[in-house]
Amino acid sequence: MSARVDITLTVNGERVTRSVEARRHLIDFLRLDLGLTGSHAGCEHGVCGACTVRVDGEIVRGCLVLAASLDGAEVTTIEGLTDTGEVADLQDAFVARNAAQCGFCSPGMVMAAADILRHHPGASREEIREHLSGNYCRCTGYQAIVDAVEQTLKSRQEAAR
Amino acid sequence: MNDIPTPDSIGLSREDLPNSYIGRSVPRPNVPKLVQGRATYTDDVVLPRMVHAAFLRSPHAHARIVSVDATAAMQVPGVVRVFTGQDLAKVCDPWVAVLAHLKGMKSAPQHPLPLDRATWQGEPIVAVVADSRAAAEDGVAALRVEFDPLPAQVDMETALAPGATVIHTELGDNLVFQRTAVQGDVDAAFAAAHKVVEATFVTGRHTGVTLEPRSIIADYNRADGTLTVHQSTQAPHMMQNVFAKQLRMEESQVRVICKDVGGSFGIKVHVYPDEVAVAAMSRILGRPVKFVADRFEAFASDIHARDHRIKGRIAVDADGKILGFDIDDLTGIGPYSVYPRTSAIEGNQVVNLCGGPYDFANYRCTTTVVLQNKVPTCQYRAVGHPIATAVTEGLVDLAAQAIGMDPIEMRRRNLVRDDAYPFTSPAGMKFEGLSHHASLKKLLEMVPVERIRADQAEARARGVHRGLGIAAFIELTNPSPFMYGIGGARISAQDGATVRMDPDGSVVVASGVTEQGQGTEAILAQIVAHGVGVPVGKVRVITGDTQATPYGGGTWACRGAGIGGEAALQSAIALKEQLLTVAGTMLQANPASLDIVLGEVVDKATGAQRISLSEIGRIVYFRGDTLPKDLPREFVQTRHFITKEYPFAFTNGIQACWVEVDVATGMVKVLEHWCVEDCGRVINPLLVDEQVRGGIVQGLGGALYEHCVYDDQGNLLTTTMADYLVPMAAEMPEIHVGHVETPTRESLLGAKGAGEAGTAGAPGALMNAINDALRPLGGIVTAQPFTPASILRALGTI
Numbered sequence: 001m002s003a004r005v006d007i008t009l010t011v012n013g014e015r016v017t018r019s020v021e022a023r024r025h026l027i028d029f030l031r032l033d034l035g036l037t038g039s040h041a042g043c044e045h046g047v048c049g050a051c052t053v054r055v056d057g058e059i060v061r062g063c064l065v066l067a068a069s070l071d072g073a074e075v076t077t078i079e080g081l082t083d084t085g086e087v088a089d090l091q092d093a094f095v096a097r098n099a100a101q102c103g104f105c106s107p108g109m110v111m112a113a114a115d116i117l118r119h120h121p122g123a124s125r126e127e128i129r130e131h132l133s134g135n136y137c138r139c140t141g142y143q144a145i146v147d148a149v150e151q152t153l154k155s156r157q158e159a160a161r
Numbered sequence: 162m163n164d165i166p167t168p169d170s171i172g173l174s175r176e177d178l179p180n181s182y183i184g185r186s187v188p189r190p191n192v193p194k195l196v197q198g199r200a201t202y203t204d205d206v207v208l209p210r211m212v213h214a215a216f217l218r219s220p221h222a223h224a225r226i227v228s229v230d231a232t233a234a235m236q237v238p239g240v241v242r243v244f245t246g247q248d249l250a251k252v253c254d255p256w257v258a259v260l261a262h263l264k265g266m267k268s269a270p271q272h273p274l275p276l277d278r279a280t281w282q283g284e285p286i287v288a289v290v291a292d293s294r295a296a297a298e299d300g301v302a303a304l305r306v307e308f309d310p311l312p313a314q315v316d317m318e319t320a321l322a323p324g325a326t327v328i329h330t331e332l333g334d335n336l337v338f339q340r341t342a343v344q345g346d347v348d349a350a351f352a353a354a355h356k357v358v359e360a361t362f363v364t365g366r367h368t369g370v371t372l373e374p375r376s377i378i379a380d381y382n383r384a385d386g387t388l389t390v391h392q393s394t395q396a397p398h399m400m401q402n403v404f405a406k407q408l409r410m411e412e413s414q415v416r417v418i419c420k421d422v423g424g425s426f427g428i429k430v431h432v433y434p435d436e437v438a439v440a441a442m443s444r445i446l447g448r449p450v451k452f453v454a455d456r457f458e459a460f461a462s463d464i465h466a467r468d469h470r471i472k473g474r475i476a477v478d479a480d481g482k483i484l485g486f487d488i489d490d491l492t493g494i495g496p497y498s499v500y501p502r503t504s505a506i507e508g509n510q511v512v513n514l515c516g517g518p519y520d521f522a523n524y525r526c527t528t529t530v531v532l533q534n535k536v537p538t539c540q541y542r543a544v545g546h547p548i549a550t551a552v553t554e555g556l557v558d559l560a561a562q563a564i565g566m567d568p569i570e571m572r573r574r575n576l577v578r579d580d581a582y583p584f585t586s587p588a589g590m591k592f593e594g595l596s597h598h599a600s601l602k603k604l605l606e607m608v609p610v611e612r613i614r615a616d617q618a619e620a621r622a623r624g625v626h627r628g629l630g631i632a633a634f635i636e637l638t639n640p641s642p643f644m645y646g647i648g649g650a651r652i653s654a655q656d657g658a659t660v661r662m663d664p665d666g667s668v669v670v671a672s673g674v675t676e677q678g679q680g681t682e683a684i685l686a687q688i689v690a691h692g693v694g695v696p697v698g699k700v701r702v703i704t705g706d707t708q709a710t711p712y713g714g715g716t717w718a719c720r721g722a723g724i725g726g727e728a729a730l731q732s733a734i735a736l737k738e739q740l741l742t743v744a745g746t747m748l749q750a751n752p753a754s755l756d757i758v759l760g761e762v763v764d765k766a767t768g769a770q771r772i773s774l775s776e777i778g779r780i781v782y783f784r785g786d787t788l789p790k791d792l793p794r795e796f797v798q799t800r801h802f803i804t805k806e807y808p809f810a811f812t813n814g815i816q817a818c819w820v821e822v823d824v825a826t827g828m829v830k831v832l833e834h835w836c837v838e839d840c841g842r843v844i845n846p847l848l849v850d851e852q853v854r855g856g857i858v859q860g861l862g863g864a865l866y867e868h869c870v871y872d873d874q875g876n877l878l879t880t881t882m883a884d885y886l887v888p889m890a891a892e893m894p895e896i897h898v899g900h901v902e903t904p905t906r907e908s909l910l911g912a913k914g915a916g917e918a919g920t921a922g923a924p925g926a927l928m929n930a931i932n933d934a935l936r937p938l939g940g941i942v943t944a945q946p947f948t949p950a951s952i953l954r955a956l957g958t959i
Contacts, residue, residue: 021295032293037205038198040423042372043456047882050372078198095192098847101855102678103195104372104423110196126891133891136882138372138424139678141854141919142890 005068011036012080020067027051027062030077038078038107042136049135052108053077059115078107087114089155093148101139109135113149121157125150182687182697183910186847189683190698191676200421203376203393204453211378211449212241214439215297217287217304218461219279222313222534222875223326226277229287230305237303239296244288244442246274253407253441256432258498260648263505266338268498269329273407273438279308280328280496281534282877283461285435290442290450313534313875317468317493320531328496328532335532337498338505342512344587345523350485354476358559363944364548364924366468367867369541370887373423374454375463377436379404379443388415390440393422395430395675396715401707402651403432403501404440419705422677426542426859428463429677430717432500435462460880465869466507466541468493469548473515475556476523481566483575485523486516486587488552492530495537501650504538505530510545510637513588515553517635518597518813520577524587534875540717546636546921547860554632554925555943558932568631568929569610572601572815576633590637593806595813596901597633600837603899604631608817608835620821621937627832628936630818630929634922638719638840638914639810639905641803655803656724657711660689660732662740662796664782666760666775668695670732671703673713674725679916680848681721685729687844688910692733693740694757695774711799719914722844723810724802727908731800739795744777746792802908810905810913814838816857816922818930819894824938824956827949829865829931831894836922839901840915849915850898856919857896862888864924864945 008017011034018033025044030036030053042050044063051062054076081087090113093099100106112135116123123131128149129142137145194200231243255270274285289300314326320335327334351357378391388410394400397417405412422429435452443450454462469492476484490511494504508528515526561571576597577584584592610629617627645652656673663669670689676682682702690697703709711728714720737757744762745752748771756765762772780787781794788794804810817835822828836853843849866886870878879885904911924945931952932941940955953959 023295028295031204036198037202040202040373041204042374043882045456045881045883048372082197091193091196094196095188098189098192098680098851100192100195100678101680101851102371102373102422102424103192103200104202106195107198129890129893133889136370136372136887136889137855138370138426138859138887139855140851141856141858141896142893143854143896144851146890 007068007071009070009072010074012076012083022068024067025063026053026065026067026070029067030062036077036079040104040107049108049112050105052111052135054111059111078110081111081114087117090114090117090148090152093152097144097148097151099140099144099148105135105137109137109145116149117152117156121153123153182691183844185687186845187683187687187697189680189848190686191682202373202421202423203378203391206378206391208378208380208449211451212290212292212446213294213297214288214290214442214450214452215294215301216285216435217301217306219282219284219286221279221308221310222282222315223311224279224308225311226275226279226286227307227309233305234289234300234303237296237300239292240300241290241292242446243300244274246272246276249273249438249441250276252444253437254409256407256500258500258503260503260645260650262648263338263503263509266503266505267332268337269332271434271497271500273434273441281536282875283536285438285462288438288442290446314532315534315871315873315875317491317531317533318470320493320533328534337494337532338508338530339527340509340512341525341527342588343525345485347485347487347523347525350523351474351476351487354484355479356560356563357474357476358556358563359474360555360559360943362471362473362552362555364467364469364551365863365945366465366869367863368460368463368465368869369426369428371424371426371428374456374459375429375433375436376453377439378449378451379440380449381443381447383447386414388440388444390415390417392417392419393429394419395425395677395717397675397705397707398673398712399652399715407437408440408444416708419675425677427540427544427717431464431502431539433462456882457880460885461536461877464499464539464541465536466538467548467863468538469511471548471552473552473556475560477560477564479564481561481564481571481574483519483521485521486526486556488515488526490526490528492528493533493535494530495535496532497537499537499539501652502540502645506540507538507545511549513590514545514549514635515588517549517553517586517590518577518633519575521575521587526588535871536869536877542856542859543917543920546634546917547863547924550632550634550921551925551928555928558929572631572633576601590811591807592811593905594903595635595811596839596903597813599901600813600815600839603837603901604815604817604835607897607899613819625821626824626934626938627819627821628930628932628934630926630933631815632922632925632929633815634813636812636914636918636921637809638812639723639804640718640720641808643808644718653712653714655801656713656728657799657801658725658728658732659711659797659799660693660729660736662736662774662778664778666773666778667699667701668693669701669703670729671710672725672729673711673715674721675704675716677716679721679852680845681716681725683848684722684726684844688726688729689733692730693737695760699760711801719916722912723908723914726844726912727910728800728802730910731802732798735798735800736796739793739798740774740777743781743792743794744772746789747777747780748772804907806907810907812838812840812913812918814918814922816926818926820927820930820934822931822934822952827952829947829952831861831927834894835897836919837899837901838915838918839903840918841904841913842902842911843900844912852916853898853919854896856917857923858888858893860920860923861893861927864927865947868946
């Protein structure tokens with residue numbers, strides 16, 4: 001029960017207008033109002049990273065952002081990121097390296113890893129681990145995920161040469 | 162080795178042929194959907210007329226429920242109905258979690274919502290159903306529930322003492338179960354020993370923290386009298402029985418559907434009162450009810466585990482030969498034993514497993530399982546193994562230290578010989594075939610011990626304290642009915658698989674075992690592709706639907722590959738035989754002269770292609786008139802598998818951990834970790850290796866960070882992921898995994914379980930590593946988790 005706020009924003013390249021409760025988190029907005037169920041609610045405290053999405057070019061926690069604050073924003077979720085093909089090589093590397101088990105963390109993990117690809121193309125293994133340390137994975141030992149990101153960085157560097 | 166990879170063993174293709182998939186690192190076919198956000202977890206399912214449940218949970222560890230006033234809650238917009246314990250008792254019976262083979266075990270009846278008393282903080286008390294989860298939570302906030310707090314029995318050490326609060330007076334006391342195993346003459350062995358060493362170990366209460374919380378949608382349809390349950394679970398058929406029994410329905414009226422599961426680790430194989438409440442509320446409302454636990458609810462109502470205090474003694478002779486173990490285990494399990502597996506199994510496993518890797522004559526181990534007003538505990542990944550391994554390996558290291566022997570040499574002298582099998586342990590466990598010495602040898606090939614010891618000495622000189630720890634372990638997998646069925650629980654130890662070929666030559670396998678991320682569906686596809694002779698991409702897998710799969714136990718206790726895999730292999734072989742019979746008739750050839758390779762029937766001797774499976778499918782399904790009338794043409798085959806010779810397929814392994822302890826801050830950094838494990842035949846090394854790594858990280862988490870902390874009133878203080886710490890990428894080491902393969906001869910496949918080995922051994926190896934680092938400083942830690950404060954206390958700094 002709270003006041004409603006009208007917002008218009010771009011989600012995965014599509015214009016979206018909705019009236020949302022002021023208390024609505026971005027993650028609930030995406031999952032419940034837009035049916036974008038690829039992003040997950042894990043801890044609702046900003047710790048686990050399962051709800052990681054991109055807002056105006058930077059990754060954020062979907063559980064810590066209020067949808068009402070996003071009028072005019074540009075939001076990209078795992079669905080949109082996949083559709084653009086921006087991280088197709090990374091996703092292939094996750095598959096090849098078995099860097100996902102239950103997969104509940106995977107969309108958030110891919111969003112965070114995509115951030116490494118964009119902003120830290122020369123990241124070392126330790127830096128990859130550090131960058132992903134806001135994304136909890138209970139199933140893997142993280143090693144396969146680090147391998148997949150490292151492999152993607154390497155392949156892109158080689159392709160750029 | 163079993164003879165599956167050879168051409169003549171089962172008439173399969175030659176090992177080097179392209180569709181030989183067993184033992185190959187094939188990527189999992191269901192990973193693309195996971196990394197593209199296209200999976201379907203239970204919370205992603207939306208049904209028409211669906212309503213949402215939220216629960217008022219007890220703020221007290223122990224309290225009488227005086228009154229429930231729902232007047233204001235019913236006024237909240239969107240609220241549909243409020244349910245109390247009494248409301249649900251009209252349609253739902255209580256359960257009692259005991260097993261007949263655990264002699265003397267007792268527990269109290271548990272209702273989905275309690276009738277008059279709350280017994281742990283976080284227990285669901287009243288449910289509100291509304292048109293959205295947010296509205297349901299608004300409704301909960303508007304409830305007026307009056308509690309009369311009662312004294313809480315929090316400390317397990319005083320649970321049986323005079324003056325203890327008896328949690329269920331009808332039980333007479335707080336004792337749930339006690340068992341002592343004795344072998345040999347322990348007192349005499351200890352009296353005559355060269356050295357006796359003792360220590361008290363504590364394993365911290367922790368929990369599973371599945372990233373996907375427990376999730377359920379129950380949908381009772383009055384029109385046809387059926388209950389369809391979408392649930393994040395490891396055991397759909399078991400849950401089908403539970404819902405039917407508790408709601409007074411026929412099993413055939415209940416269908417459990419389990420799509421993608423976001424982690425389980427044993428957390429999702431139990432009966433939770435809030436989930437049964439959801440089913441009962443749907444039964445009453447006649448419409449779908451969804452409940453997804455939030456993270457607070459997960460911490461305060463998912464099962465906890467490993468809340469043990471263990472006093473242990475070891476006796477050795479002057480040569481380092483282990484003479485005996487004498488162990489006393491105490492565990493607090495919360496106010497109820499958890500249905501239907503019971504909460505006595507973990508303590509029972511400690512009795513079964515202590516000393517497990519070693520050859521010794523005298524054994525005494527007692528477990529005492531008591532009630533307390535905390536979250537109920539039950540089986541969580543590696544049930545009892547991490548406790549038994551830490552105690553055993555902690556004592557072995559202390560004994561080695563006491564007689565001045567290298568810990569590796571100590572193990573070499575005492576591990577059960579690799580040629581000693583079959584072998585029965587002093588605890589009474591029957592081992593078909595283990596490989597402790599081969600595993601130790603393999604570990605020493607991987608771990609550069611000399612370089613590490615040199616590094617340790619060099620670092621020590623700089624005031625940097627590093628340590629190497631080792632832990633050998635055994636693991637119980639592929640359980641027979643001796644685990645649960647014999648005690649009266651309707652938990653299937655048998656699993657089935659149905660394999661069929663469709664007209665296009667593609668193959669479908671439906672299996673009773675389930676997928677929670679470990680790769681069950683991938684290995685089933687590999688096994689069936691291998692068994693039939695088709696490309697792995699031609700196999701589709703169906704799991705997680707009681708209406709569509711053969712009856713089975715699901716995936717737990719590492720049984721997916723060993724039990725479900727063998728059933729799939731036998732079905733695939735049967736289908737292949739059927740296909741070759743039909744092909745032989747079509748080609749006027751002896752079926753024994755034919756083989757199937759990558760979806761083509763070929764001449765076995767020459768490899769020449771004769772006819773494709775899709776052509777056989779076309780003729781059989783659409784032009785059956787052209788075939789002889791009496792030709793059998795069932796392109797569907799079902800086989801079941803259950804272990805028969807041994808109650809469990811034991812596996813073994815050994816781990817090593819290399820750590821650095823900051824003696825100023827007490828922080829422990831795990832530098833590197835190694836594991837050699839023997840899970841029998843490895844079906845897919847890619848999957849097994851990362852599963853072992855994940856298990857190790859889970860074990861390290863429990864030993865270093867994870868702790869359900871209570872105050873003395875029974876208030877849980879760690880209810881967010883900011884308070885309850887889990888291992889993240891930056892803290893975790895690079896982990897090296899190696900294998901020794903000793904297949905079980907109980908099955909053609911030869912696979913044993915692999916999922917819990919990492920968790921079983923990691924805490925013990927870590928503890929020994931920390932103590933190796935602390936040894937020159939005179940400190941020792943035996944109480945998990947090994948927090949900075951505990952390290953500093955051990956060093957006398959604080």
